[in-house]
Amino acid sequence: MSTALKKYEKTDRILVRITYLVALFILIGLIIWGVFSMIHHWRYETTNDAQVKEYINPILSRTNGYVQEVKYKDHEHVKMGDTLVVLDRNEALVQQDIAKAKLRAAEAQLHVLESNQNTSNVSSGVNQSQINAAKAQLYQQQKEYERYKNLLDNNAVTPQRFEDIQTKLKVAEANFESVKRSYQTSLSKTTDVGAQIEVAKATIQEKKADLNKILLDLKYAIITAPTNGYMGKKNLQIGQLVQKGQTIGFIVDKNQSKWIEANFEETQIAALHEGQKANITIDAFPGETFKGTIEAFSAATGSQFSLLPPDNATGNFVKITQRFPVRIKLTDNENSLEQLRAGMSAEVSVPK
Structure with missing residues (x-):
């Protein structure tokens, strides 16, 4: 056998051993992950169908008029009483x-x-x-x-x-x-x-x-911020006609606290109750865990509140696991919650 052939065989044996070792480590890792996952699912009810919620209030015009000035910008922080829009008087x-x-x-x-x-x-x-x-x-x-x-x-x-x-x-x-x-x-x-x-x-x-x-x-011609918060996108232009009752924008209310709306499957609801502690992780901040408490359960499944609720009596019935919205109050201090924004995806774990 030539020296070159022996060299190739030795290299192949090394690669096979490395492959076996890598496969072994992966298998061990999967086993460990599976064990921890089983333990976690055995100890917690979890859902990744959750979002950060805040009150987003519409700002309405209380009179008719043409827009003379728009005094806010997109996503600008405003205080209660700040002038947002001035109509022609x-x-x-x-x-x-x-x-x-x-x-x-x-x-x-x-x-x-x-x-x-x-x-x-x-x-x-x-x-x-x-x-x-x-x-x-x-x-x-x-x-x-x-x-x-x-x-x-x-x-x-x-x-x-x-x-x-x-x-x-x-x-x-x-x-x-x-x-x-x-x-x-x-x-x-x-x-x-x-x-x-x-x-x-x-x-x-x-x-x-x-x-x-x-x-x-005349008073309503000056539209002010109804609360402290952040404005949404600016859609008004100078000279635009505004009708009474028309929505001119939205403000994210900072005077009221944030909460988590978690949609648990109906098979999980039996293990949950009001006052139960919850751990929340936010996708935007994967290394941080927030604390919360279950505050209230929805009176019906989310599908029942939809515009066209399903009618199972039509004959085309397919059983689908329903979800119940659960309101979770965030118990961390306000400073740590300042970084959260409405609509952020979250994952909630509730100890059984």
Whole structure:
């Protein structure tokens, strides 16, 4: 056998031994991994169908208008009360001037009616005095008539004189009735003016409400941050028309804590309960473990809350293991949770 051939055989034996050793190490590693995995699955209920959750609040416009300024950038940190968007207020300012003018006109009309009411009250007082005077005059003429009637019966006065007294009595009676009607008319006028005053007061309240609405529109033209947090993507442009109730953006609320939403299979739910501790690892930070506590279970599977929940009575039934959303409260301090962002994938392990 040549020297070269012996050299190749020796090399092959070395490669085979190395291959056996590598295969042995891999097998040992797989066995160890399998043992630890079995122990882990025996001790924990786990799921990798989990995400970091935060409250993402929509920011709505409360009035109509054209965008004049956009004062935030994509993903910018803002504080509660910071100005985000300014809408054009020129039209609302004109409407405010018109509303103020209408309010002043309504108030002036009320003053006129109140003056008319005072005049009517004075007239009623004058008519009351005239009634008293006419009543006294009528009483005097009635007594005069009775006296002259007795004199006429005794032929102590001429018929011409009695007729004159009788005419004066009729005039006094007519005057008394006229004054009473004038008094009633003045009272009716006072009542009418009182009703008009109530209408004028209601009109003033209406004009004040219109003015307050315009003032609110002016206030709502400046859209501010409802809470501390991070803005989402900016979609508004200057000059864009914004309608009342339109969503102009989203803000990730930092005033409320983050949590984990873990979707456990229905076969795992029996081993879980509220208050149970949980270990969470985040895919973005593989070397770090976060602590949590099970806070609540969903009242139904996730599929039942979908837009079109499945109907197993249709006949095309395929049994699929369902998942229940489980809310897990993160118990680490806020500083350590600051690096977490909504939507990050997580893996949750709950000790049995």
